[in-house]
Amino acid sequence: MPNRPLLPLRKRKVNKMAAEQKESVFKYFVRQITSLPRTPGNIATLVIFAFGALITIMRFTLGIDSVSNLDDNNPWGIWIGFDLMCGVALAAGGYTCSSACYLLGFKRYHSAVRPAITTAFLGYLFVVIALLYDVGQPWRLPYPLTVSFGTTSILFEVGLCVGIYLSVLFIEWSPVAMEWLMSIRQSEGENAVHPKVYKALVWLRPYLRRIRKIVLWMTIPLTVMGVILSTMHQSSLGSLFLIVPSKLHPLWYSAFLPVFFFVSSMAAGLSMVIFEGTLAHKALHNKMDETHLAEADGVVLGLGRACSVILAGYFMMKIMDIGMDHDWHWLFTGYGAWFCVELIGFVAVPCMLYAMGARERKTCYMRWAAALTVAGIIVNRFNVSMVAFNWQLPSVDRYFPSFLEVMLSVFIVTCIVTAYRFIAAKMPMLYELKEFKSHH
Amino acid sequence: MKRRAFLSLLTGSAAAAALPVKAKAAGGEFSGHPDNMAVLTDLTKCIGCRKCETACSKVNDLPAPVKGEDRSVFAEQRRTHADIYTVVNQYNADGKSVYRKMQCMHCQEPACATACFVKAFTKNPDGSVTYDPTLCVGCRYCMVSCPFNIPAYRYDSALNPVVRKCTMCHPRLQEGKLPGCVEACPTGALVFGKRSEILAIARKRIADNPGKYVDHIYGEHEMGGTAWLTISGVDFSKVGMREDLGTKAAAEYTTGVLGALPMVVGFWPIVLGGAYFMNKRKDEIAKEEQEAAVAAAVDQERQRGEAAAKKALDKAASDAKKAQDKAVEAAKKEAREALLAEQAAAAAAEKEGE
Ligand code: SF4
Numbered sequence: 001m002p003n004r005p006l007l008p009l010r011k012r013k014v015n016k017m018a019a020e021q022k023e024s025v026f027k028y029f030v031r032q033i034t035s036l037p038r039t040p041g042n043i044a045t046l047v048i049f050a051f052g053a054l055i056t057i058m059r060f061t062l063g064i065d066s067v068s069n070l071d072d073n074n075p076w077g078i079w080i081g082f083d084l085m086c087g088v089a090l091a092a093g094g095y096t097c098s099s100a101c102y103l104l105g106f107k108r109y110h111s112a113v114r115p116a117i118t119t120a121f122l123g124y125l126f127v128v129i130a131l132l133y134d135v136g137q138p139w140r141l142p143y144p145l146t147v148s149f150g151t152t153s154i155l156f157e158v159g160l161c162v163g164i165y166l167s168v169l170f171i172e173w174s175p176v177a178m179e180w181l182m183s184i185r186q187s188e189g190e191n192a193v194h195p196k197v198y199k200a201l202v203w204l205r206p207y208l209r210r211i212r213k214i215v216l217w218m219t220i221p222l223t224v225m226g227v228i229l230s231t232m233h234q235s236s237l238g239s240l241f242l243i244v245p246s247k248l249h250p251l252w253y254s255a256f257l258p259v260f261f262f263v264s265s266m267a268a269g270l271s272m273v274i275f276e277g278t279l280a281h282k283a284l285h286n287k288m289d290e291t292h293l294a295e296a297d298g299v300v301l302g303l304g305r306a307c308s309v310i311l312a313g314y315f316m317m318k319i320m321d322i323g324m325d326h327d328w329h330w331l332f333t334g335y336g337a338w339f340c341v342e343l344i345g346f347v348a349v350p351c352m353l354y355a356m357g358a359r360e361r362k363t364c365y366m367r368w369a370a371a372l373t374v375a376g377i378i379v380n381r382f383n384v385s386m387v388a389f390n391w392q393l394p395s396v397d398r399y400f401p402s403f404l405e406v407m408l409s410v411f412i413v414t415c416i417v418t419a420y421r422f423i424a425a426k427m428p429m430l431y432e433l434k435e436f437k438s439h440h
Numbered sequence: 441m442k443r444r445a446f447l448s449l450l451t452g453s454a455a456a457a458a459l460p461v462k463a464k465a466a467g468g469e470f471s472g473h474p475d476n477m478a479v480l481t482d483l484t485k486c487i488g489c490r491k492c493e494t495a496c497s498k499v500n501d502l503p504a505p506v507k508g509e510d511r512s513v514f515a516e517q518r519r520t521h522a523d524i525y526t527v528v529n530q531y532n533a534d535g536k537s538v539y540r541k542m543q544c545m546h547c548q549e550p551a552c553a554t555a556c557f558v559k560a561f562t563k564n565p566d567g568s569v570t571y572d573p574t575l576c577v578g579c580r581y582c583m584v585s586c587p588f589n590i591p592a593y594r595y596d597s598a599l600n601p602v603v604r605k606c607t608m609c610h611p612r613l614q615e616g617k618l619p620g621c622v623e624a625c626p627t628g629a630l631v632f633g634k635r636s637e638i639l640a641i642a643r644k645r646i647a648d649n650p651g652k653y654v655d656h657i658y659g660e661h662e663m664g665g666t667a668w669l670t671i672s673g674v675d676f677s678k679v680g681m682r683e684d685l686g687t688k689a690a691a692e693y694t695t696g697v698l699g700a701l702p703m704v705v706g707f708w709p710i711v712l713g714g715a716y717f718m719n720k721r722k723d724e725i726a727k728e729e730q731e732a733a734v735a736a737a738v739d740q741e742r743q744r745g746e747a748a749a750k751k752a753l754d755k756a757a758s759d760a761k762k763a764q765d766k767a768v769e770a771a772k773k774e775a776r777e778a779l780l781a782e783q784a785a786a787a788a789a790e791k792e793g794e
């Protein structure tokens with residue numbers, strides 16, 4: 001994000017107030033936010049937030065159909081197909097990276113774990129937030145676990161796992177925030193922390209220290225739990241569609257949907273770590289410590305090699321599945337062409353790129369492959385949940401998202417990016433604080 | 441090691457997820473209540489008067505059907521909606537107009553009930569499938585899963601959107617009344633009774649009228665069987681009824697996967713725990729080896745250091761000696777030269793003296 005201001009900076013209010021305790025805590029935070037530089041990025045964020053606010057108001061006063069094109073034939077649109085399906089798949093970097101590092105012994109991925117966990121945590125958090133807009137009565141979301149247990153439903157399992165996993169991710173991620181809070185020191189002048197806030201921080205410190213110790217001590221069990229829960233719900237997102245053999249196009253419908261979803265989620269998660277690392281590298285280079293920078297290329301090569309193996313396996317499984325279900329003849333239809341685009345363009349090609357990158361030790365191949373894989377996951381989840389779903393209905397009854405529906409998804413993604421930027425700027429995510437250096 | 445680790449991840453997941461395929465058959469134990477009621481729609485008797493639609497909206501307190509009972513509605517295909525529990529559509533099949541009433545099929549093992557994660561749907565002993573709006577979260581998975589595209593949603597309600605569909609007039613059945621549509625049908629195209637008896641009637645109609653009916657009772661086995669049965673004089677696919685649904689109930693497609701979950705829960709801790717401890721042990725061994733190597737290196741270094749020091753000392757000594765020798769030599773040379781010079785001077789002086 002370039003820091004050049006687009007509009008002239010607002011004259012900063014001379015601030016002696018914080019120190020003199022006249023400013024209220026609320027005003028202090030407002031000042032912190034309003035004094036942000038007006039870069040193009042920040043202004044775009046602001047505009048999207050305004051859309052978010054508008055959609056929120058409309059959704060909860062006028063109903064879902066005031067903002068979306070969902071209808072009786074198409075009960076699930078991009079809020080499920082993108083925000084939930086893709087959000088969860090792309091957040092799979094959390095469990096893949098942490099289990100590679102802590103359980104499978106790839107210690108050199110250590111510097112990739114924190115960004116991956118952060119992305120995963122934010123991803124899942126905003127999956128749940130997006131669901132608040134999509135489900136009819138979000139205040140009843142705890143019902144499946146408290147009031148009436150629909151244990152025969154795949155969605156029950158998805159909800160259960162996503163709920164627990166979000167908590168696990170929060171715990172796994174919390175040391176980042178705790179280390180940050182503990183490391184805040186009082187400074188002078190405009191940047192002074194509000195005295196009341198600072199007092200609270202000082203009071204919190206010993207507790208945070210203790211909680212952090214406990215959390216770090218739980219790393220291994222939490223990581224194992226992450227893998228179990230992820231296996232279950234990543235695959236269950238595919239299982240959701242097992243119940244609709246008559247509605248999902250035979251090229252995409254398969255008894256192995258859960259396997260496909262799980263395997264592709266691993267590739268998606270790892271690619272997302274590479275992809276996001278590339279972006280972060282460009283924007284946040286100065287926030288990375290030496291370990292991170294030194295390990296970055298090795299991490300990319302290692303993850304990329306793993307990805308090429310996973311994608312190759314996935315490709316083979318998809319082909320075998322077509323053979324097993326005798327779906328060959330479908331390949332010569334329009335849907336078949338699209339299926340081939342997905343399977344070759346977004347699975348075979350990145351798989352080969354990854355393999356080439358691994359052989360020639362070229363990280364730029366890896367980065368392109370990562371971008372393609374991420375796009376491919378989105379294509380696949382869109383296909384299963386929307387494009388190939390209801391394929392037998394006449395085109396007038398098919399679904400296409402409305403503008404505001406898309407804007408809500410844009411808003412959700414912007415929230416994630418903004419939170420990520422905040423965390424990367426303030427918290428020890430891409431670097432380690434000296435006082436908390438881990439010995440690995 | 442790396443490749444093996446990732447392969448083990450792969451095969452692990454494949455094993456865990458391959459199980460459901462085998463376990464699938466464990467599905468349908470429940471196939472409806474034995475004596476449940478059913479409705480038969482005889483398409484050969486339906487004249488498209490849509491009196492059933494009017495009756496339905498009346499008994500369910502829904503807005504009256506659009507355009508009343510005007511036949512212009514047949515211009516387009518309609519489906520059920522939040523305010524319309526049943527619709528009659530017109531089809532042009534084999535050159536004649538055929539009408540088909542569409543409503544919830546009241547499946548024996550409903551997909552909607554299997555899919556709902558708060559059990560909002562109930563298959564009642566009378567055969568009807570009803571919905572409890574006080575439980576519904578509004579995920580709409582029931583609508584996704586219904587093979588007949590029946591449930592509709594109140595998308596226009598901000599705070600209390602609910603699913604809406606035909607109840608087979610469950611409340612009226614409990615009062616001993618007929619479903620509204622059955623009561624209103626003037627031609628006897630709709631017949632209500634025990635499912636077993638309805639099936640017998642349908643079979644008899646087909647047998648008694650050779651050539652009049654297609655020899656199939658739609659709903660006897662479709663999707664595990666339904667409580668709304670249909671017989672027709674034309675192919676069912678020509679009146680918008682899918683013939684490719686299969687006879688498996690919806691639950692059979694998913695119970696296998698759910699059954700495999702405990703395996704996943706048991707499987708990962710073992711594999712990952714094993715991997716973790718193996719790696720830990722490996723690290724320990726590596727550490728020990730490293731320590732040993734470091735000790736050896738230090739030892740070697742010290743020896744080499746001592747040797748080097750000795751060599752340096754020797755060299756220094758010899759250097760010093762050499763320097764000394766050189767100095768002595770230089771001094772001698774100087775002395776010799778001086779002597780020579782003296783002698784030469786003396787000789788010259790002598791010569792002068794002569
Ligand atoms: S037809 Fe659809 S809504 Fe009616 S019981 Fe069957 S699955 Fe449920």
Ligand code: SF4
Nearest residue numbers: 556576577579580582
């Ligand atoms: S929309 Fe309501 S009734 Fe339908 S599956 Fe979801 S919670 Fe159950």
